[in-house]
Amino acid sequence: MKNQNREDTYMSTNRRHFFQNVGAGLAGLGLSTAIPSAGTALSTAAAPVKETKRAADSFPYPVGPGRSKQMWPIKSELKSRRIKFDTPQNQISWAYMKELREHNKTKKIYPINPYVEVYQFRDTVFGLFTENCDGMGDVWMWLINGPERAMLIDTAYGLGDIKGLVDQLTGGKPILVANTHEHYDHAYGNCRFDRVYCHEYLAPYLQAQHEHMWDYLFDDFGDNIWLEFDRNDLPKFRKYEIVGVKDGYKFDLGGGHEVELMFTGGHSAGHAAYLDKENRILFTGDNICSDVSGCGSVNVPRPGPHGENTLLKVYRENVKRQIDRMDEFDYLFPCHFMVNIENNLLPNILEALDEILANPEAYDYKIERWAKGATEPTVRYFKFIKGFSVIGYTYRKA
Amino acid sequence: MKGQMWPINGASKAKRIQWGAPQNQISWAYMKMLREGNKTLKVYDVNPYVEVYQFYDNLYGLFNQNCDGAGDVWMWLIIGPQKAMLIDTAFGLGDMKGLVDRITGGMPLIVANTHIGPDHVLGNCRFDTVYCHEYDYEAIRDRCKPGAWDYLFDRDGKNIWLDFDRRDLPVYKDYQLIPVKDGHVFNLGGDYNVELVWTAGHTPGHSMFLDKKSRYLFAGDDVCSDVTGCGPGPSPGRPNGQHANLTTYRDCLKRLIARMDEFDYLFPGHFMVNLENYLLLNLYEALNEIIADPNSYDYKVVQTAGDGTKRERMHKFVKGFGTIAYTANGVYPPKI
Numbered sequence: 001m002k003n004q005n006r007e008d009t010y011m012s013t014n015r016r017h018f019f020q021n022v023g024a025g026l027a028g029l030g031l032s033t034a035i036p037s038a039g040t041a042l043s044t045a046a047a048p049v050k051e052t053k054r055a056a057d058s059f060p061y062p063v064g065p066g067r068s069k070q071m072w073p074i075k076s077e078l079k080s081r082r083i084k085f086d087t088p089q090n091q092i093s094w095a096y097m098k099e100l101r102e103h104n105k106t107k108k109i110y111p112i113n114p115y116v117e118v119y120q121f122r123d124t125v126f127g128l129f130t131e132n133c134d135g136m137g138d139v140w141m142w143l144i145n146g147p148e149r150a151m152l153i154d155t156a157y158g159l160g161d162i163k164g165l166v167d168q169l170t171g172g173k174p175i176l177v178a179n180t181h182e183h184y185d186h187a188y189g190n191c192r193f194d195r196v197y198c199h200e201y202l203a204p205y206l207q208a209q210h211e212h213m214w215d216y217l218f219d220d221f222g223d224n225i226w227l228e229f230d231r232n233d234l235p236k237f238r239k240y241e242i243v244g245v246k247d248g249y250k251f252d253l254g255g256g257h258e259v260e261l262m263f264t265g266g267h268s269a270g271h272a273a274y275l276d277k278e279n280r281i282l283f284t285g286d287n288i289c290s291d292v293s294g295c296g297s298v299n300v301p302r303p304g305p306h307g308e309n310t311l312l313k314v315y316r317e318n319v320k321r322q323i324d325r326m327d328e329f330d331y332l333f334p335c336h337f338m339v340n341i342e343n344n345l346l347p348n349i350l351e352a353l354d355e356i357l358a359n360p361e362a363y364d365y366k367i368e369r370w371a372k373g374a375t376e377p378t379v380r381y382f383k384f385i386k387g388f389s390v391i392g393y394t395y396r397k398a
Numbered sequence: 399m400k401g402q403m404w405p406i407n408g409a410s411k412a413k414r415i416q417w418g419a420p421q422n423q424i425s426w427a428y429m430k431m432l433r434e435g436n437k438t439l440k441v442y443d444v445n446p447y448v449e450v451y452q453f454y455d456n457l458y459g460l461f462n463q464n465c466d467g468a469g470d471v472w473m474w475l476i477i478g479p480q481k482a483m484l485i486d487t488a489f490g491l492g493d494m495k496g497l498v499d500r501i502t503g504g505m506p507l508i509v510a511n512t513h514i515g516p517d518h519v520l521g522n523c524r525f526d527t528v529y530c531h532e533y534d535y536e537a538i539r540d541r542c543k544p545g546a547w548d549y550l551f552d553r554d555g556k557n558i559w560l561d562f563d564r565r566d567l568p569v570y571k572d573y574q575l576i577p578v579k580d581g582h583v584f585n586l587g588g589d590y591n592v593e594l595v596w597t598a599g600h601t602p603g604h605s606m607f608l609d610k611k612s613r614y615l616f617a618g619d620d621v622c623s624d625v626t627g628c629g630p631g632p633s634p635g636r637p638n639g640q641h642a643n644l645t646t647y648r649d650c651l652k653r654l655i656a657r658m659d660e661f662d663y664l665f666p667g668h669f670m671v672n673l674e675n676y677l678l679l680n681l682y683e684a685l686n687e688i689i690a691d692p693n694s695y696d697y698k699v700v701q702t703a704g705d706g707t708k709r710e711r712m713h714k715f716v717k718g719f720g721t722i723a724y725t726a727n728g729v730y731p732p733k734i
Contacts, residue, residue: 061679062659064613070676072662090718091677092424092623095670096431103451105437119435290424330404341427344402348423364696364715384696384715387422 074098078131079114080159081228086135090389093291093337097138101129112168113160115229116141121340122279124257126169127333132185133157133217135226137291137336139185142283143169144276146253151176153274153283154335155196157214158189158235176251178261180285180335181268182206188213191235197251199263200244201306202270211237247272262322266295266315269306273322275329282322282329287315288349290338290389292382295353298360298395312393316353322346341388348386356383360395406430409439410463411446412491412562418467419701422720425624425669429470433461444500445492447562453672456612458501459665462488464517465550467559469624469668471517474616475501476609478586483508485607485616486667487521487528489547490568494524508584510594512618512667513604514538520546520568527574529584531596533638534603535577544570549705580605595654599628599647602638606654608661615654615661620647621681622720623670625713629688629724632732643728648685655682680717688714688722692729696721 063069071085071094101107106120119127128141142153143166150170155162155177166175178197179187182205190196190206198206214234219225247263257278264271267286274283287295296312308314323346332341355362363381370377382390403417403426433439438452449461460473474485475498482502487494487509498507510529511519514537522528522542530538547567552558580596593608600619607616620628628647632639640646655678664673687694695712702708713721 061655061676062657063675064659064662067662070674072674091673091680092428092670092719095673096424096428098672099428099432100435103432103437104435106435338424338427340430341423342402342404345423365717386697387720388424389718 070094075102077109078117079229079233080131080133082131083224083226083228084135085226089137089291089337092389093137096290096338110165110168113162113165115160115233116162116165118165118169121333122281125276125279125281125333127339128156128162128165130156130159131227133159133214133227133229134184136185137289140333140335140339141189142274142333142335144253144257144259144279145170145173146255146257146278148254149174149176149252151178151251151253151259151274152193153178154180154186154285155189155192156185158192159229160233161192162189163192176253178251178272178274179206180273180283181271183268183286184213186286186335189235191238191240193240195241195243197243197245197249197261199261199270199272200246201263201265201309202268202272203242203244204305205268205270206242209237213237253278262318264315264318264322265309266312266318267310269302269304269309271309275325277328280328280330282332282343284332284334286335287319288332288334288341288345289336290334290341291336292390292392293349293385294392297393298356300394300396312353313357316350316357319346319350319353323350345385345388348388349391352383352385352391356391356393360393363393364390402426406433408433408463409441409449410461412463412465412560414463415557415559415561416467417559419699421469421624421669424720425469428623428670442497442500445494445497447492447566448494448497450497450501453665454612457614457665459671460488460497462491462517463560465489465491465547465560465562466517468517469622472665472667472671473521474607474665476586476592476612476614477502477505478588478590478592478611480587481506481508481585483510483584483586483592483607484525485510486512486518486618487524488517489550490521490524491562492566494521508586510584510607511538512606512616513601514541515601515619515667516541516546518618518667522575523568523570523573525573527576529576529578529582529594531594531603531605532577532579533596533598533641534601534605535575536637537601537603539575542570542573546570586611595650597647597650597654598641599644599650600626600630600642602636602641604628604642608657610660613660613662615664615675617664617666619667620651621664621666621673621677622668623666623673624668624720625723626681626716626720627711627723628685629722629728631725631728640731643731644685644722644724645689645730648682648689651678651682651685654678677716677719680719681722684714684716684722688712688724688729692724692726695724699723 108118117129124145126143131138139156144151150173177193249261251259260275262273264273296310296315301307302310326343333339364384366381368377368379440450451459456477458475462471464470471488476483482505509525514534519538519542582594584592590611595606597620629644630642658675665671695714697713700710711723713723
């Protein structure tokens, strides 16, 4: 698939590395100071450069009056209001969400939950869009309205009456709730329901939930840090039944409508995708994302039970399994940003994963972050996926 | 099913037969979302081939299916205080003039081209006067002429790429094509000005249009969420080819970036639109990396053009977007 040889890959990698670090480079600075022009000796690129790119360095440019640097507000009638994001999201994701949220004819907001925009993507598939309560990307929950039972995939932060909204959309059908993974923005609404399904490796993470898990959304003055909303609209924590199931478990929505859990690992140790066989949709969770697909590490697994499943090689095997079953689904629905993506994206993802695993140094660019008081940066590497965005990964050099 | 570019449930009268090169996932998913879900979509009886989308109060996107195998095309219609302005004319399929008049209520109209592409200029002859940058003047003159549409049909007269009624193509008539220079300002009434900004790259005279009042930048084909082909190199026998390269585009883009406080959103000629201006920084970064080392591409594709000729194009990823494509002789201006 790759049309160039390895040597070329190294060249491009080194080149980018140079720009990324000097960087600011470019982006940086470009206007006044300049980038080495074509004729400039490249030997400078070979010299180790210590200067670190900071996201904030990318914007010495003028912006329009009253404008922030990027990610300008999208028109919204939600009760929540964005205060700030932690990291910039990419152009394709922001432009997609702007068009969808400002112009989609199926969008509805129900009084029972003014924090959720409801979009109808198929006769029986609803996307429940809610702003991320912290500084990360806004979130999709997916509702499948089966003949006898409905299924809700992920529960976001639980802001507003999620259960009431789902009941209204389904006409009060029995609801099966399942998680793709345990992260804040996908599973904190679980306690609004009596029972939640997940892959068995995820269960210990969900069992650790507690009444203070939302506290980090507020500063010590009690003010919302990232998203303005009424704190009283968060759930009151209560224990609920957690049912861990194995790879291949089938949820029966009645009338032959089945949804299958497909274990993926990668983004988290117990991460799963859900295959809706009736609608021919694969709900991919956070392993696929039009901003940054964080689908595992080369060799630094996350701590915690079954943490070894957060290695890229595990996710790679599971992507391969999905590709082998591509005749069972047409479209991919991730949990952030762009959705309704054709399944032929999967081979492109596999290609990028294989390139990373073959040579983790063949990244396209990297971003270094210095935490408060840190004596060394944390580094994240990024590899482009053809036709899409990037895989972000960590890795420790031998 | 394994596959890609599955049909989008569009509202245009034309139906796709086949494509040339595949388009990328982000572009296809965006167009599916937009064309199947946008609540402003209208198709007017006067021209059933064009899907009309209203992006802002005074800005309409006129979406045309590409009559050949390349990507579908946007024309942009700005409603000014006294005049309207149409940027690009696509293939001219259907009554373009009637459609524009219908939307504007018959306002006086200024028509301009971003560049030479057949999917942007063959509708010119539906209008009396069209403006373009001086470096693309001769090529546009030479492109929109009798017989220009013949390549859309096979020897039996059947449509090759897109199914439409051949009688709905324009019958060529002479029109006035007026070459203008970089910085030319079109006045739509009062203080409503739109400036032609020469950017080169995709074609020698490729230009963007800066709507200073509404703060839009119409970016033509020098910004594209699939492939930004801004380093083609000189076309044999075509004038001003020394400008169709990445370096010249980079230099023009640098000037444009210095003016980023004059516009907010980008509206390219294909696929994803309403993009925030900071995307230009990412394009600029990728261009500089290629110019510093043309071998720093991410992958190569051998592409077969509409006329059957093959050419090798290098692709370089643009952060947060699609790719830049260029040929071996499309990186630097030719040595004199």
